Amino acid sequence: MRRPRLAIGLATLCVAVGLPVHAWAGTSDTTTRQTLTTAARPVVDMEATVLAAQIDPRRADSTLTPGAQASVLAVEQALQAKSLLAAQWVDGYFGTQTVSAYAAYQRSLGYTGLDANGLPGTTSLTKLGQDRYTVGNTISPGAEVARDGYVVNARTQAMLTEAERLLGYKIVLDQGSYNPGGDPTSAGTHDGGGVVDISVTGMTAAKRTAVAKALRQVGFAAWVRSPSQGDWPWHIHATAINDTDLSTQAQHQVGDYYLGLNGLANRGPDDGPQVSIKTWEQYKRAQ
Structure with a gap:
């Protein structure tokens, strides 16, 4: 008599987690329970979580990043369970305390440098969620590749190629990524991945703006930089939103961009072309 009662329980559980009742048919009770338990776990949206980790630390208040609260809360609960985050910071807000805890x-996994920058990567996020949550909407910077004599990652390369398609002409770098200490005027933004400077030699003001706009459309936080703003020549600075290899300084630029700021130390108002802000992944899904 036990087996019919168990079958009814499994069928009820199938309905509860949104699976068809026949999902358990023809399988062992143990396998079925494991499958349904996994299906019932919350899903952490990696895209939303990484975005919150860039924006939330730059906020002047505790406003939550839209669409990220449930995912961030699951991550914070897992960090708390490992005694890395105090209960008072388990609130769905990926602020500085959560970045430090992550x-x-x-580091507890043996990661160093960019691999321990506080932005969730697919491997660490999945390990943290073992038996607690599953991970969806995963993102990756990809392998390092060469472009215009500099180094970028595959995700950045794809974004630049799409911006060129929108513009109808090639854009040329005058600084790449993964360049720690290579340019003191960049304040460490190029130390990690996802950040490039675009040469504007021979461009009119209108063309510079058009390039910055195309870069923004495909998922960069991009600004035209002038000599009046710092010790540098005219160029376009672009930071790939949600690149998990971003340096801390570049993470801050992305957060400021979402908050309507210029990505500079003075945190002035955004002076770039206005577009609907999207990540690269959001842009691709809209095509």
């Missing part, structure tokens, strides 16, 4: 977790 970086500590990455």
